[in-house]
Amino acid sequence: MGEKHSVGYWNPRTETMPREKLRDLQLRKLQAMVSWAYANSKLWRRKFDEVGLEPRDIRTLDDVQLIPFLTKDEFLAAQAAAPPFGDTLTASRDLALRYHQTSGTSGRTPLRTLDSRKDWERQAEMWAYGLYAFGVRPTDVVYIPFGYSVFVGFWGAFYGAEKMGCLVIPGGSQTSEVRLKQVKELGATALAITPTYAFHLASRAEEMGLDLATDTQVKFLLLTSEPGASIPSTKRRLEEAWGAKVGDFLGMTEAGSLFAYECSEQPGGVHIIEDHYYEEVIDPKTLKPVGYGVCGERVMTSFGRGIMPVLRFRTGDLVERVESNYCTCGRTFDLYKGGILGRTDDMVVVRGTNVFISAVENIVREYKEISEFQIVLTKEGFQDEITVQIEPRPEVPDSRLAFLPYEVAKDLSEAHEGLRVNVVVAELDTLPKFEQRASRLQDLRV
Secondary structure (H helix, E strand, O other): OOOOOOOOOOOHHHHOOOHHHHHHHHHHHHHHHHHHHHHHOHHHHHHHHHHOOOHHHOOOHHHHHHOOOEOHHHHHHHHHHOOOOOOOOOOOHHHEEEEEEOOOOOOOOOOEEEEEHHHHHHHHHHHHHHHHHHOOOOOOEEEEOOOOOOEOOOHHHHHHHHHHOOEEEEOOOOOHHHHHHHHHHOOOOEEEEOHHHHHHHHHHHHHHOOOHHHHOOOOEEEEOOOOOOOOHHHHHHHHHHHOOEEEEEEEOOOOOOEEEEOOOOOOOEEEEOOOOEEEEEEOOOOOOEOOOOOEEEEEEEEOOOOOOOOOOEEEEEEEEEEOHHHOOOOOOOOEEEOOOOEEOOOOEEEOOEEEOHHHHHHHHOOOOOEEEEEEEEEEEOOEEEEEEEEEEOOOOOHHHHOOHHHHHHHHHHHHOOOOOOEEEEOOOOOOOOOOOOOOOEEEOOO
16 A cells, blocks of 8 residues: 655644644634624625624634534525626635535535635635645646546645645546546656446456556555545555555545645544634534534634635534544644545435434445445335445456355344345446545435
């Protein structure tokens, strides 16, 4: 998996700032953003007035709890009422430099976002934090195999690597085979990619007779847009396939860029970029804050998105926050242990049992014979049924396929309180392959 890389800080002043001073910095930035949003955004003026809150009421960091939550549905409703951006903006769209939108789901209007020049410069800075922390340096060649589109997913990585001084190669609009040839011929040392597509490229490389670990110079897989790099079995399989270090980089359209990253120490968690975000973890039912070591819903406040402020945004991400000393790298930023553990909206209930997509993936990825999977929920009469379709690798013999579904089903059942899970083998190349964010859940229940 490559040599050990030394600890490095892109911005050592803030990344190693004592917690007390860091909190002072966060408070000043929070107060400035609240005042700006209240004075210039109709949406935030309305939300503040509804609860009788004024910017001067934010005197401590704990006062952030006085600010009403913002939800994605509320954001979308505001934009639907006055398309395309609603009453969220603090300045004329003429000042915007970049437009992006969420990847969305079929039939649903995406969330639209704008960034000013200052906003976008900050987006690149956030990625520079993460890339440098993981070990990427200006001498690296960063290959980014994504299509040119309005999905924000890899734009920050592109400009962050460019800001660092790396040679950045855009690998969009090409076949997987061509991309792999470019990775080899151009000496790419880092790939910014989704976990799903990293698996797909590894499969294609094997078919081409290309040994990624020995025939390429790739040292880093920078995984984003999906919760995969912090899933132990997914990380292990990709590191074995590529002979490279696999890092988790967490971003979202609403944040505008990266908000947490895995450092070179790979502690089993991601550092929160606390000088640019104020992050809370709440109980999604009571909406009250929870302490360290307790799983809850992540709530994000951005200090740097000026043209479209995002305060106390309920992300739906399930996380467990731990203190900075959880990692030995010397950063004073707190971490999310295990990255994104799941999502409040990705959890499904099947016959009274909670099922998380990430938990299913963690088990399925333990089987090297499986190249892809999909979860299908149906209703038979009054009873919910869960079926996991598994697509085997081409070289798996029929004798092995006869037993594989039973073994997977047994492991899934044991991990989900004895829930009966149907596992079926899909035909080769029939399950969808994703370059960007994967959607492996089909809920066909009425």
